[in-house]
Amino acid sequence: MSLSPADVRADPAGDGRREANAAAVFRAVLDHGPTARSAIARMSGLSPAAVSRQFLGLARLGLVRERPELAVGGHVGRPQVPVDIDTAGPLVGGLHIGLSHSMYCLLDLRANVVARGGATHAGRTGGAVLDPVLDRLPAFLAERAGGRPVLGFGAVTGGWVDPEAGAVVRHAALGLRELPLxxxxxxxxxxxxxxxxxxxxxxxxEILFGRPEARRGVVHLFIGNVVDAAVGVAGVVHQxxxxxxxxxxxxxxxxRGARCPCGRTGCLQATASDLAxxxxxxAEGVVPDPDVSLLVDAAAAGDPRADRLLRQRAQHVGRAAALLTDVLNxxxxxxTETSSLLNPEYLEVMGAELAERSHVCDDPARLVGPHAGPAVLPVAGGAPALAALYRSPLRSTGAAPAGAAV
Ligand SMILES: [Zn+2]
Structure with a gap:
């Protein structure tokens, strides 16, 4: 499709510039809201007029709103009315596919959990793991969104996942290979x-909603039934x-002793995963079934053998964190690890091991849990949809053509 001269005059900078400016204002409101539009202009580097124009566009889409009830007394005039993300407006959905259980949710635009549900897929492998959620999700979204629009949906799992292909490339524990999601x-x-x-x-x-310093550089270790890592530099997560x-x-x-399917011993997954x-x-008679939540419960109830196993695991995780920290600083x-989400003492063990082992970091407090806390899995599920929305608010809401260059 070619542009007529009138189209070019109407949007001389093109859709890419419009999308980028809308995203800059949207992100500044996320980071600093509720705050005045004049502050958004200072922080986004756009003119006050451009901020007002973008804000109006985003407000029409239901993404941001004015908060007149928060205006400071004595200041009159619209620029001083604080603006914020509209957390009572549209939602996104999310799905986390675990080893035996899928968890799904609805999140507001600040990643607060609005509703959640789940389904078991124990005993299923391959594409059949999706069947229980495909049965239930449409009704869940219709009933629990309460009439609020659902702008997008995220779906995450462990192992090798390709966002561009929209598929799981390989998830050995679930028996998934080249499975479209x-x-x-x-x-x-x-x-x-x-x-x-x-x-x-x-x-x-974490980069969008958590600690501001995570934007400069973050290494994330996910320790669950599978172990995975992610690296973010300057706000971009590497793929x-x-x-x-x-x-x-x-x-x-x-x-010692933890034999891995790869043939070696001492690999992180074979040593420190929930399953291992x-x-x-x-094997040590601490719990009757191989379920890590039983072990966490036993430790919380005061069983010293359970506590010792969890501390050992925390040390192994701290060692892995030290190896990655030396490379990436x-x-x-x-x-993200179950026991430390519930008891920060295990996080302290990891941090101490990191500071002890690393050659570039002697600060145990550099190691932290996710800001979302126990809501980390629902937030993970919806995060890809929220990331797309904050990257391209106009395209993600259908307000700009999907093919527009950004
Ligand atoms: Zn191995």
Whole structure:
């Protein structure tokens, strides 16, 4: 389609500039809101007139709103009315596919959890793991959104996930290979679906909604039934060719006895994954079933054997964090791991091990848990959709053509 001279006059800078300016204002409101438009202009580097124009466009889409009730007394005039993200407006949905259970949710535009649900897929492998959620999700979104528009949907899991292809390339524990996620979910839900690895999604959520220093540099370790990592530099999460970055399953952490399917011993996944830990806990008679939540409960109830196993795991995670920290020297070392989400003492063990082992970081406080806390998995699910919305607010809401260059 070619542009007529009138089109060019109407938008001389092109859709790319318009989208970039809208995104800059949207992000500044996210970072600093509620605040006055004049402050948004200072922080985004745009003129007050441009900020007002972009704000109006974003408000028409329901993404931002004025907060007159927060205006400081004595200041009259519209520029002083604080503006903020509209957390009572549109939503995004999210899905996290775990080893035996899928969790789905609705999030507002500041990544607060509005509703959540789940379905088991225990015993299923391959494409069949999606069947229970495909059955339930359309009704969940219709009933729980309460009439609020759902702008997009995120779907995340562990292993090798390719966002461009919208597919899981490989997830050995779930028996997934080249499984499309985006296409079946878009067919079932009728909204744009964004797919990613869960470690990258949590890193993106931290960059958008969490600690400001995570924008400069963040390394994230996800320690669950599978282990994954993500690296973000200058606000961009690295993916690499076919989005394969982040496989830390075979990082050597030097633990004795933990034989890995790759043939070596001491690999991180074989040493420190939830599965490996739970199997060790069963073998030592600490818990009856290989379920890490039983171990966490036992430690919380005062069982010293359970506590010792969790501390050992925290040390192994700290070693892996030290290896990655020496290579990348990130501003934030983020760790998502079950026991430390509930008890910060295990996070302190990881931080101490990091400071002890690293050659470039002697500060245990550089290692932190995700800002989302126990809501980290729902937030991970919706994060790819929120990241797309904040990157391209006009395209993501259909207010600019999907093919427009940005
Ligand atoms: Zn290995």
């Amino acid at each position: 985006r296409a079946p979910l878009e067919r079932a839900l009728g909204v744009p679906v964004h797919v990613d690895n869960h470690a990258r999604a949590i890193a993106r959520a 690499g060719p076919r989005s394969a970055a982040g496989d830390i399953a075979h990082l050597p952490v030097g633990a 830990l739970a199997e060790r806990a069963v 990130p501003d934030v070392v983020l760790v």
